Amino acid sequence: MKKLTVIILCCVLLAATVSIVITKMPKKEVPALLSDYWTEGSATAENINAYIQAVTDKASPDYIPVEDRIAVFDLDGTLMSETYPFCFEYMVFADYALNNGSDTITDEVRSVAQEIMDATGKEKPDGMSTRQAAAAAIAYQGMTMKEISEITGNFKKSEAWGFFGMARGDAFYKPMLELFEKLQKNDFTIYIVTATERNIVREVIKGTLDIPPANVIGTEYGYTATGQGNMPDTDYTFQPSDQIVFDGNYYGENAKTSKVDAIVREIGQQPVLAFGNSSGDIAMEIYTISGNPYRSAAYMVLADDEVREYGNADSAANNRVKYENMGIGVISMKDDFKTIYGDSVKKVEMP
Secondary structure (H helix, E strand, O other), X not given: OHHHHHHHHHXXXXXXXXXXXXXXXXXXXOOOOOOOOEOOOOHHHHHHHHHHHHHHOOOOOOOOOHHHOEEXXXXXXOOEXXXXXXXXXXXXXXXXXXXXXXXXXXXXXXXXXXXXXXXXXXXXXXXXHHHHHHHHHHHOOOOEHHXXXXXXXXXXXXXXXXXXXXXXXXXXXXXXXXXXXXXXXXXOEEEXXXXXXXXXXXXXXXXXXXXXXXXXXXXXXXXXXXXOOOOOHHHOOOOOOOOEEEEEEEOOOOOOHHHHHHHHHHHOOOOOEEEEOOHHHHHHHHHHHOOOOOOOEEEEEEOOOOOOOOOOHHXXXXXXXXXXXXXXXXXXXXXXXXXXXXXXXXXXXXX
């Protein structure tokens, strides 16, 4: 009887010890995955989720250390609307140029702004990106960063063209916001790499995307100090009374291989994930998936939804083939997005 008691006691102690050890073992962290705004059964969402699971699991051969989890996103057409009428930067410029009496609004500047307004709801005119940026640099000459932020912030509050129930600053794709946030929860460092002027972008994303201003890379307009006159930067010393303002110069659009140059220069690391939506993003995406020491992926957002958005299904179908042949995945707004802007936002049928 004593022998049986000893055996039972040993079993109890062993079970308690095992229980303590199991309790003290750290629980395996479950990665944050896409679910809320993506269509149930979306193959793209499943692929992205599988990627996240693989690269965040230390036991996986695809594991990526936290310091190397770099993701880059374009802005217009990737994270927020650019289909109606045009991207945010075009419209904030046109509104400012046509409704402001500043001496910097020359006839040439006003002509470009009117060209944008006349083309709303139609195809973007060839060369518009260059003309718009050059004209905007002149229009904003002498303006401080605080002033451009105020102009942009006020414009964000205005009603979004082509939609009921949405301000311009709210025109972000909810599924892409979820993707952005889930990557951050999985310790990805995210940069926005865009053709839009970077100070405008910093204001556009304020309150929506939680990244520091340094993580915004965009088109550059020139700067000068208010007391500098015609002296070059290398000869002038900034004074306590100075402010930094736009100098009216434009140094080229941050698009195509310029985006790759900017990534190399400002990030200094090859991204492992890239998201874009147009030809201006292809170089960034190919750079991300070419010769990468880590498992990498790139995706293009297809504007193929003609019911909830101003998409073009035929053009998107052609782009799908082109991108997939490059090894770039696609995100279909029509098939992969459960909602785009939220169920309370409705598209306006325009003439």
